[in-house]
Amino acid sequence: MEDGTAERIRPRDRILETARDMFHKHGIKGVGVDAITEAAGTNKMTLYRHFESKDDLVIECLRATACSANAMWQKFEAEHPGDKLAQLHAWVRMAADCLMMDGRGCDMANAAIELSETDHPARRVIKELKQAQRDRLVGLCRDAGIGQAELLADTLSLLLEGARVSLQSVGAEGPSAQFVRMAEGLITSFRGAAAR
Amino acid sequence: MEDGTAERIRPRDRILETARDMFHKHGIKGVGVDAITEAAGTNKMTLYRHFESKDDLVIECLRATACSANAMWQKFEAEHPGDKLAQLHAWVRMAADCLMMDGRGCDMANAAIELSETDHPARRVIKELKQAQRDRLVGLCRDAGIGQAELLADTLSLLLEGARVSLQSVGAEGPSAQFVRMAEGLITSFRGAAAR
DNA sequence: CTAGGGTGTTACCGGTCTGTAACTTCTAGA
DNA sequence: TCTAGAAGTTACAGACCGGTAACACCCTAG
CATH class of the missing domain: 1.10.10.60 (Homeodomain-like)
Known part of the structure; x- marks a missing residue:
């Protein structure tokens, strides 16, 4: 060939x-x-x-988005090699920056909402990729030495997801404006609980 | 007539x-x-x-949804008259129940995501109604004697919004499964901060 | 130079969408 | 019983949708 x-x-x-x-x-x-x-x-x-079809194009787009997200995680590791706590703070900062400058939310979540048919081929892909992102955040929290790593990671996930959608419904002056304060407060709180 | x-x-x-x-x-x-x-x-x-049009019907549906939400708040007051903290816990329970049995998220948020045109007539309505719900939750937190009432209310808002969308993207076993634990933990934490 | 694969162009299919017109049927109230 | 208005019915307009067929055009590898 x-x-x-x-x-x-x-x-x-x-x-x-x-x-x-x-x-x-x-x-x-x-x-x-x-x-x-x-x-x-x-x-x-x-x-x-x-x-093959528009659905196929949609799925390919979602995979590309996941690929971009991968690149961000590699950037965190490159900028703060070994320092998992710094990487977690970088994640918060990145999330906040995306919120500020974007306006529209997460492509995967938006797609999941739009494609309400439960058997839509894109839904499998979305679930897989979202699950992978969750696992990675849990791993980061755990490696950062946080006790209840799963709970912190899940809380941060929901906060970000909520901030993204709230930005579209309530607007930029709504609850999502406080995202960084909430996230940093949570990290501090969970670290304190671990130290005790 | x-x-x-x-x-x-x-x-x-x-x-x-x-x-x-x-x-x-x-x-x-x-x-x-x-x-x-x-x-x-x-x-x-x-x-x-x-x-007048499908858009008009959509707006009327959103208003009806807001009306149903109003009824819930009145039920909280009727079931726990004067006890604002109990009403806050009732709000958490209601939110969790909705999560469990519903599968699809908040109609307003879903509409805001679907109707991406920034000048769509429904967006004004969504923003108003969401803002009203936020104000009510802030008021409830304040009346429950919580110090940083706005921050708690906004955090709870984002958590619920995030749980609803996460339910659709990651699924029921995802982060949204921990919603009650997160919310109750936050309330406890904020109450502790106020008592100090 | 030539052959062939990737690309562009045009036209089309069948379906679905919002919204309207004209007309008939029903039903409630005087 | 008579009448006015609400509701049902059918047909249609005009636009857009996803997807395909047939054919002309490059542009490069050999």
């Missing part, structure tokens, strides 16, 4: 990236394949040569 | 209630007006005689 799909211009990547952006901004059911391909500077046929 | 829209059979109410149920289960963009009217045992023309 040749050297696989080479490094050219690759409309597939343009479609994928454009779709991620548009799904994020307007929701999955809020944007059609025509709009995506037009924004990506290509056409519908090319999309369907690279993706 | 006659005695206004009398107390007969009233297809309008059937449409409204059916729409609430179907929007809740399948999302707003996931159900069409034809499906609503058929499930309500009526037809599209009758719907459009009572509601």
Whole structure:
């Protein structure tokens, strides 16, 4: 065989990236394949040569999002090698930054809400990827020497998830404005409980 | 005039209630007006005689949801008259029950996510109603004698909002399973801080 | 130069969506 | 009983949706 799909211009990547952006901004059911391909500077046929269906494209977008999240976790480790507590604080800061500048919430959660059919193929993927993120946060808390690592990680998860959705319903001046204070307070509290 | 829209059979109410149920289960963009009217045992023309548009129907449904929430708060006061702390615990219990038996999250939050257009008429309504709920929870915390009432109320809000969305993305075995433990722990913690 | 795969273009299919028009049927009240 | 208004029925408009077929065009590897 040749050297696989080479490094050219690759409309597939343009479609994928454009779709991620548009799904994020307007929701999955809020944007059609025509709009995506037009924004990506290509056409519908090319999309369907690279993706089986719109659902397939959605799933691929979610995987790409998870991949981006992976990169962030690696950045935490690179910036604070070995210092798990610093990495946890970096996670809080990153989460807050995303809240501030984004406006729209987590792609996975939004997709889960939009795709209400319980047997939708994307739901399996969402559950897997979310579970992986949860496990990683639990691991970080545990490695940071926190006693009830699962409970802290789950609480932080819910706080962030809640902040993201509250940002869209109540607005930026709502409860989500206090996210950092809550998260840092919780970490302090859980660390105190462990030291005792 | 006659005695206004009398107390007969009233297809309008059937449409409204059916729409609430179907929007809740399948999302707003996931159900069409034809499906609503058929499930309500009526037809599209009758719907459009009572509601200006689908968006108008959506808004009316959200108002009805807010009305139901109002009734819950009155039940708290009726069951624990004057005892604000008991009412706060009742709120936690009610929230947990809703989580358990429902599966789909908060109609307002789901709508806010689905209706991503920033100028959508429903967004104003959602913000108002969510703000009102927040104010009420803050008031309850304050009246229960908790020092940092706003911070506790906002934290509880985010936890519940997060639990609702996490239930849909990660599932029932995810972080949302710990909601009661987190909420009760927070209340205890905040009460301790006030007593000191 | 040539062959072939990736790409672009156009047109189309069948379905669903919101919303409306015109007409008939029912029902309640005087 | 008669009448007015609410409700049901059918058909339709116009737009958009996901997905496909057929064909012309590159552009590069050999």
